[in-house]
Amino acid sequence: MLRKLLLLIVLGMIAGGAGFWFLSVPVRIDPAKLAAARPGDLKRGESVFWAGGCASCHAAPGATGDARLVLAGGHELVTPFGTFVTPNISPSDQGIGKWAFEDFANAMQAGVSPDGRHFYPAFPYTSYARMQVQDIADLYAYLKTLPPSDNVAGPHKLGFPFNIRRGIGLWKRLYLSPEPVLAIADASDAIKRGQYLVEGPGHCGECHTPRNAIGGLDKTRWLAGAKAPEGKGVVPNITGGEGGIDNWSAKDISYALESGFTPDFDSLGGSMTDVVQNMAHLDPADREAIAAYLKAIPAHPNGFPKP
Template sequence: MSRLKKIAGAVMVLAGAGVVAGWVLSAPAKVDPQLVVDSGDPAKGERIFYAGGCTSCHAKPGSKDAARLELSGGLALKTPFGTFFAPNISQDKENGIGAWSPADFASAMLMGVSPSGEHLYPAFPYASYARMKPADIADLFAFMKTLPAVSGKAGEHALEFPFNIRRGIGLWKRLYLSGDPVIALAQSAPEAVLAGRYLVEGPGHCGECHTPRNFAGGSDKAQWLAGAPAAEGKGIVPNITSGEGGVGDWSEADIANYLETGFTPDFDSVGGAMVEVQKNMAELAPEDRAAIAAYLKAIPPHPNGYPARQPAAN
């Protein structure tokens, strides 16, 4: 009996140590104050705003024209982990981010941590934004300060256990949150390719939809931009590498034109969730769209990263 008590005691000690270690490792961490830029340029921030596609999720669903800049949130993202609602990020001080400081904004963008010190769910693509330059984040914040305040709170996330435990996101971040580039490029790489890497991997967060995910919801970087099952429904997000099923037959000019006009080389038109993305890409300067195209043609090709569609039953 004494031996059993010792074993049980040892198990309890190990379990307790595991709980403490998990608690420490999962603690939210705000951005290093040295990375916070207190003031930005709103004119430059407008470029980052459209590169990041902020309106796609945070404008009221169905908004058009000037109403797309009223960032009241509300879009429902139905995923295997539960339903997430894009929050109000307008300048409303009660329901939006009007009371946030530059440090609050930088912590959310780079670290996925709210002003109150809670982990944000990675449905907000900070795993990509973590690769952004602090100066660009300051510029984006300055531009967002010019947008209207809109009252009203978006819906509450609807998640089942254990995904409703925010503290666990801290462990997820240790696996998947990194500011390092996904694709290693030589410093001698063409300037356009380097610029495209920043736009695609950082503010553009293209990998969040176009890359397959593992069971934990982390991006499978070995299949970077190879296409993936859509987070919602039974559709697919296409392969945008030059691999089989991707954009290998497209030229850089074809890709840049698609981002500007929404038309493919075969004169098909953009559809699905990409409609809103393309609207944002059309707001960028031609050299930005050309840089994105140069990067997509330079990265490693992959075959489609999603299961083949099954033929319909007769």
């Protein structure tokens, strides 16, 4: 009887392991989808670069001016799951110099590395999955023109079980989707453009939306504010709910994204200073579109506990 019980346990463990391995396999993008992309346009790629905030994480810590275009990596993101170190994504052998467009697109939209491993979602591919493939192609072309760096970024500092990359495959099944977060009835062209920028390349929800215990976004409280992903403090509510930006006009929002100044004569601080540096490079119509979207979304009370 005992031997049968042990055999059943062993068989159950084997079946469970096989199921885990199958369900967590890295899934790449359909090559036919990528083949439809035209050769990248550098001007459009530069716009995508700023909209996506690439320099904020991948430039060397403290970089300013043109140094922000040297994407050497090395920035440490300290989170409850461990410390993630941003990689070099400059066009060098230590970065993405040897990556084909297909490698880059799979990293951006599927969170899969060229050697077939899962990337951790500290890299916001859950938002980039909503991007148009052509924007990915344009960004890829632009990144290839930036200064190369031979910096070797350090490894992530993660404990068990977060150091088991394969498990990210199960997490992706829950939280990786190319579908829009919101369905907005009768949306104008400006709102649609703003939705694309906010939910896709801008990845605003990655910081401004509360997360659950395993790091998934609570989309029922989209952009309601959250605990800061790094360290103490909170990321503000940017909906029209109580504690949010209900008293900001669309013009106020657009101007704040360009200048960093709020309508109550304050200035945006923390990580938003980097965001403003990025957003200031966008076409004014894109900042206005982001503002139109934020004024159109459902209002929520603050998504973080009261101090």
